[in-house]
Amino acid sequence: MDNRPIGLLDSGVGGLTVARELLRQLPNEEIVYIGDTRRAPYGPRSREQIIAFTWGMVNFLLSKNVKMIVMACNTATAMTLEIVKEELDIPVIGVILPGASSAIQKTKTNKIGVIATQASIRSDEYHKTIARKSSAIEVLSLACPKFVSIVESNEMESEIAKRVVSESLAPLVGKIDTLILGCTHYPLLRSLIQETMGKEVRLIDSGAEAVRDISVLLNYFEINAHERKEYQHCFYTTAGVDSFREIAEKWLNIGHLHIEHAEIENFNKEK
Numbered sequence: 022m023d024n025r026p027i028g029l030l031d032s033g034v035g036g037l038t039v040a041r042e043l044l045r046q047l048p049n050e051e052i053v054y055i056g057d058t059r060r061a062p063y064g065p066r067s068r069e070q071i072i073a074f075t076w077g078m079v080n081f082l083l084s085k086n087v088k089m090i091v092m093a094c095n096t097a098t099a100m101t102l103e104i105v106k107e108e109l110d111i112p113v114i115g116v117i118l119p120g121a122s123s124a125i126q127k128t129k130t131n132k133i134g135v136i137a138t139q140a141s142i143r144s145d146e147y148h149k150t151i152a153r154k155s156s157a158i159e160v161l162s163l164a165c166p167k168f169v170s171i172v173e174s175n176e177m178e179s180e181i182a183k184r185v186v187s188e189s190l191a192p193l194v195g196k197i198d199t200l201i202l203g204c205t206h207y208p209l210l211r212s213l214i215q216e217t218m219g220k221e222v223r224l225i226d227s228g229a230e231a232v233r234d235i236s237v238l239l240n241y242f243e244i245n246a247h248e249r250k251e252y253q254h255c256f257y258t259t260a261g262v263d264s265f266r267e268i269a270e271k272w273l274n275i276g277h278l279h280i281e282h283a284e285i286e287n288f289n290k291e292k
Contacts, residue, residue: 023244026051026255027235028082029093030075033061033173033258034268035206036093039116039228041273043091044254046232047239049246051254053085054093055283058260062169063096064138064204071140073289075101079109080288085255088244091235092116093228095137095203099144112238119234120201120227121150125158127223128199135162136190136214137203138169147203161197165189165207172206175268177213186213194218201225209272257283 027043029036033056040054055078057063063071075097082090089112090105092098098115106113124133135147142164151160167189171182193200200218202208205228215224239245256278258265266280 022247023088024051024246024249025086025088025244026053027089027091028052028085028087029054029091030078030082030097031056031094031205032063032074032096033058033169033206034265034272035169035172035204035209036228037269037272038205038208038226039091039093039231042226042229042232043235044273047236049248050239051246051249051252053082053087054254054256055081055285056256056258056265057285058173058258058265060259061173062138062166063094064140064164064166064169066140068100068140071096071100072104075105077285077289079105081257081283081285083109084288087111089114089235089238091231093205093231095205095227096140099141099146112242114231114234114238116205116227116231117146117150117203119230120203120225121147122154123230124199124201124225125151125155127225128158130198131155131158132197132199133158133160134193134197134200135160135203136165136168136193136200136207137162139164139166141203147201161193163190163193165204168210169204169206172209172268175264177209182210183213186210187217190214190217197222199223199225201227203227253279256280259283259285
């Protein structure tokens with residue numbers, strides 16, 4: 022048993038979708054979350070920038086004595102997961118493999134769509150991961166760069182969001198039966214995405230799928246937490262605390278969250 026917290030990192034608020042599912046499925050666990058909101062979105066960034074920024078968050082979490090790191094960000098997973106795993110002696114998990122595996126299990130027509138940031142689509146990690154598991158599946162990938170900005174600005178229920186989602190997803194409508202939400206920000210737009218794609222299309226939340234793998238790793242390494250009377254979940258953001266709090270408390274349905282501003286530049290580390 023190990024009562025140290027689990028660390029989660031993301032380019033902004035998107036990883037809160039993973040945090041919510043983690044707290045639901047693993048209520049004994051405590052979490053430390055860092056969102057690099059000031060430098061979001063990561064999608065247009067270069068590989069070198071994404072690696073440097075991710076190391077900053079990784080080392081920030083290590084300073085909080087976490088027992089595991091969850092890359093609750095598809096872009097960071099695509100660009101840095103294997104690099105970070107090689108350097109650390111604690112478990113590190115990403116969100117791409119769990120999402121891809123779930124989509125393969127659920128598709129009936131062998132036609133899977135992937136929506137993600139530009140960097141994730143450029144990396145082609147979802148396509149490669151699915152191809153390794155099943156050569157019979159056709160993957161249609163689509164970058165949706167405007168989605169992250171909508172979520173970060175807390176405009177998920179606006180008319181602008183509805184129009185952007187509808188226009189962005191038009192190339193996939195009627196062509197797939199399963200859609201991977203390949204960015205942890207995207208579940209915050211789930212209702213609009215489902216409405217656009219049609220109720221018959223299965224939506225795969227890659228972050229939520231990852232929590233099942235987190236549970237397996239906790240058991241394997243015997244680092245599950247004991248039940249406690251009190252839990253101190255800590256959330257950090259590199260930008261404004263107020264806007265982060267508004268989204269976090271609404272999405273997690275938890276009031277009075279412990280949220281602080283963090284500077285992570287001093288934690289940058291190049292390997």
